[in-house]
Amino acid sequence: MTSVPSTYSGVADVAAVLILLSEFAMLRAPLLRSQIRLYAFQSIVVTTLAIVIASTRDINELYLLALFSFGLKVVLVPSLVLRLLRKAELELGGGSALGVPNMILLAIGVSAIGFFSIGSLRVHSTVLPTTALSISAAVVLVAFLPIIFRSDVVSQAIGFFSLENGVSLASLVVAAKLPLVVEVAFLFDLLLAVVVFGLIMRLHHGRTGSLSTQELDRLKG
């Protein structure tokens, strides 16, 4: 007899599916602005999941984590990247080495690999939602696609940030009780990475006058 899923695992699964779907939506979003909005939406889902887990499992530290996560991923990162876009006066992302339909097909393929490879571990846990963990592996793999195929620094950076959302999802569903100091340090690290990404993107824009990665072909061999 299969047991009824708990609120916790139900919410975790729904959140995981929403994050994966927004990852797919990013693949077909030609406007950089829409990609950033989708990332912000993803981050809101991750934050909401943190709050739900905090209340259903009585982990008060997660409220603090949710607050940090909201400030950083929903407010700070999107506004920083949008500012860069305004300065660069750019709307559309660079070209893509693969068309949208092919990229979506590939994304379905890699998410299936991620989902079933974790599923094949046959981990049964009474407390942890293993389906959400499988979906988080799919999110991580799909996040690689814009980084590999898109040829502008913003899409690539957003790809990396959404990969981090996939890892955050995994962290929330299987390691929610990681000591708070570590969780906050992870976020602080993300903040550092965002600042460095932003600095190098600005440097790149300053030197090439564009956000495209097409010119990055000097170093070979």
Add this chain to the structure above:
Amino acid sequence: MSSILLVLVAMPFVVAIACYFLPTRIAKVITIASGSIAFVLSLILLPSAASHSQIVVGSLLRVDALSMVFLVATTFLYGTTAIFASGYLSLSDNDTGKRYGRRFYAGLNLFCWSMTAAPLVNGLALLWIAVEITTVISALLVAIDDTDEATEASWKYVLIASLGLGIALFGTIIMYYAGTAVFGPSYELSFTTLLTGATNFPPDIVRLSFVLAVLGYGTKMGLAPVHTWLPDAHSEAPTPISALLSGALLAISFYAILRYFQIAIRSLGPTFPREVLLIFGLASLALASLYLLAQRDIKRLLAYSSVEHMGILAIGMSFAAPIAIFGVLLHVLAHAAAKGTAFFGAGSVVRKFATKDLHKIRGGVDLLPWSGPMFLAAILALSAMPPFGIFRSEFLIVSGGLKDPQDTAAVLLVILVTIAFFGLSWFGTQTMLSPRDSLQIQHPTGGPTLVKGEVSIYIVVSMAIGLAALVVLGVHPPAVLTRLLTHAAGELGSPS
């Protein structure tokens, strides 16, 4: 002892902040002092770590024999690179030069701080954080020259390394998940805890975590096929940073993999972890040895040599014999000294000839009477020639490999290292020993005539220290170091 650990973690950070606000000439001095003190402090800690004891400070810091090996390698390069940098950088007196000097020295100390902290922190999560900090700081240092090439290298580096670390973080979370089977949903990810319970972790989950960790940290270690950022970043970074990237940063990433290896062999037995490392190691060594035959850029040559040596480390870990593991750890130390010295020499050559093009550099030994021969010696050391440390370490690794019933990997190792030897020694001897027309040869880029003489005495001193260390490691490693390496190799072996 615990106060020494605290000083090691705090000092470079404080010095970094001071360097940002002080004049460059003072920054140079305090950086050399901080690097030298850090190395001396790690030597003071060495006997304790070698005598089967661990030093723990609170729940955050811990040193055992394994982390000690990497701490010594890092602090050695911190000290020597600080000396080299003060001779290598020629900064103008205007605002731009002053700003560059402040940023460079603050960045160098911060980079060394993060690399010193990585082997000292206690736990997989903190280790990931330390390695991530090394990435963000070094990415900025790669871009510091603000050229088109440096920006390109920096973007590739930050993106690829961050992705790798994203995967490593996923591996860390999965390992935490594996631990919940033994410790329940809430526990500390410290090494002691993990090693205690590892035998009862679910093997499939540990297997997944280990592969993710090797792939993730392997990206930063420069293992093929995820090494692609490495030649670009090493060649475009300022040379002191290249030396640190190659000699210390790659080793720190290897250290992270070894921590997962320790858990994996307890949970899965030795076969699977060794096979994974063997595959990545052979791929890296094969790729690097072929690329070494066709290089035009002196710093890219050394970068591919790093991929080669990281491949050797990974292959060495796949051998069962304790002597091979001992060899791997000695190789970490010897590679740090050899690669540091080789990059210092390359820095001297690049400053003298004003080019990185191997085909435009000739007669180096004549023009650089000290650093020229020492650069050649460093290249020979990297090619595993006696009497240098890498000869001893590779000899031990191969001996260990030949003890395996299936010694194909050891044979492949010897063949590929020989190919790499041809590449390295060909370019090394061509640039240093090939005759030139007269003492007054023309500047390769059409500039003024080149004059015989050293670029800076600091460069010569830093190289002499590196070579001396290599000779000591090759001819007669101190007894305390041998004890440390034996003990660390024991920590990495299968639990009895």
